[in-house]
Amino acid sequence: MAIVEVADLRKEYGGFPAVEGSSFSIERGEVFGVVGPNGAGKTTTLKMLAGLVEPSGGSATVVGHEPGEPAMQRRLGFLPEESPLYEEMTAIEYLTFFADLYDVAADVARDRIDGTLDRLDLEHRNRRIGNMSKGMKRKVAIARALVNDPDVLIFDEPASGLDPLTTNYIIEFTRELSEDGKTIVFSAHNLFHVESICDRIAVMNDGRIVARGTIEEIREAHGGTEYHVYATADGSHGDGLGEIEVARENGRVRHVVSEMSDVETIREIVEADDGRVTDIQTKTPTLEEIFLEIASTSDSDGEAEA
Ligand SMILES: Nc1ncnc2c1ncn2[C@@H]1O[C@H](COP(=O)(O)OP(=O)(O)OP(=O)(O)O)[C@@H](O)[C@H]1O
Numbered sequence: 357m358a359i360v361e362v363a364d365l366r367k368e369y370g371g372f373p374a375v376e377g378s379s380f381s382i383e384r385g386e387v388f389g390v391v392g393p394n395g396a397g398k399t400t401t402l403k404m405l406a407g408l409v410e411p412s413g414g415s416a417t418v419v420g421h422e423p424g425e426p427a428m429q430r431r432l433g434f435l436p437e438e439s440p441l442y443e444e445m446t447a448i449e450y451l452t453f454f455a456d457l458y459d460v461a462a463d464v465a466r467d468r469i470d471g472t473l474d475r476l477d478l479e480h481r482n483r484r485i486g487n488m489s490k491g492m493k494r495k496v497a498i499a500r501a502l503v504n505d506p507d508v509l510i511f512d513e514p515a516s517g518l519d520p521l522t523t524n525y526i527i528e529f530t531r532e533l534s535e536d537g538k539t540i541v542f543s544a545h546n547l548f549h550v551e552s553i554c555d556r557i558a559v560m561n562d563g564r565i566v567a568r569g570t571i572e573e574i575r576e577a578h579g580g581t582e583y584h585v586y587a588t589a590d591g592s593h594g595d596g597l598g599e600i601e602v603a604r605e606n607g608r609v610r611h612v613v614s615e616m617s618d619v620e621t622i623r624e625i626v627e628a629d630d631g632r633v634t635d636i637q638t639k640t641p642t643l644e645e646i647f648l649e650i651a652s653t654s655d656s657d658g659e660a661e662a
Pocket residue numbers: 369373374392393394395396397398399400401
């Protein structure tokens with residue numbers, strides 16, 4: 357059974373549909389990304405999974421329990437988009453306080469907190485949180501989400517607003533957590549990060565999931581790979597060629613096809629005309645390009661499973 361199961365999950369705020377019927381499941385050990393423009397419903401979805409927002413309809417289970425049940429809370433770590441910390445406490449005091457709330461034995465808590473802060477490379481652990489930089493505070497918030505050694509981590513924009521170095525550090529750390537066997541649900545605006553660490557993603561727009569699958573599946577469903585074949589002659593007039601786009605560029609003919617077999621056919625036609633293929637380029641759309649296409653073309657008909 358999947359470790360996270362979501363079926364037709366919905367949330368309305370005073371009649372406004374923030375999330376309209378989301379469905380997905382996440383397998384143990386996966387890194388699952390939730391992406392989408394501002395206001396798409398990502399945070400609302402994650403908060404419903406974490407048991408912090410009551411759904412208006414549908415269902416969700418995390419490690420077999422409904423969100424909010426104590427048995428589920430013990431196995432979940434949630435990092436909110438903005439996490440107010442107790443500014444008067446030091447990092448160690450704060451994390452020890454939360455470990456205690458989770459009934460973690462004092463010696464286990466001490467080792468776990470030290471270990472996590474070492475891995476996060478957090479210096480000045482005995483500095484008041486109020487005097488820490490934004491990046492340090494984010495690391496403390498991440499360590500807090502790990503204090504109960506959870507199976508499932510929900511990270512809402514873990515690296516938003518941080519400098520590139522700290523951002524990379526946090527993304528790499530998230531990857532390591534996945535290698536440790538944690539299941540991670542992760543929302544982010546930086547699609548490069550999403551592409552680099554997520555096994556599967558859901559793209560949300562206007563409260564709906566409009567695409568879902570591995571990045572490769574989504575890429576295939578939204579354009580896929582294109583081959584640009586440059587030649588000294590036009591090779592587009594053969595039989596059996598798929599959809600083909602032809603343009604003349606600097607005395608060369610550029611053929612755009614999506615099948616590798618068409619590349620070979622074009623080469624044969626060009627060579628039969630005493631021409632030659634001068635270059636073949638493979639163009640793979642970035643997640644950013646796909647995302648822009650999905651966001652601009654998706655309508656209220658909703659989800660397209662990749
Ligand atoms: N407590 C609330 N009361 C009323 N409306 C809300 C509330 N929380 C969220 N919304 C609305 O629900 C929609 C989805 O918000 P949500 O925060 O889930 O989006 P998001 O995808 O996380 O956006 P962002 O990327 O900007 O964080 C938005 O239109 C938002 O204004």
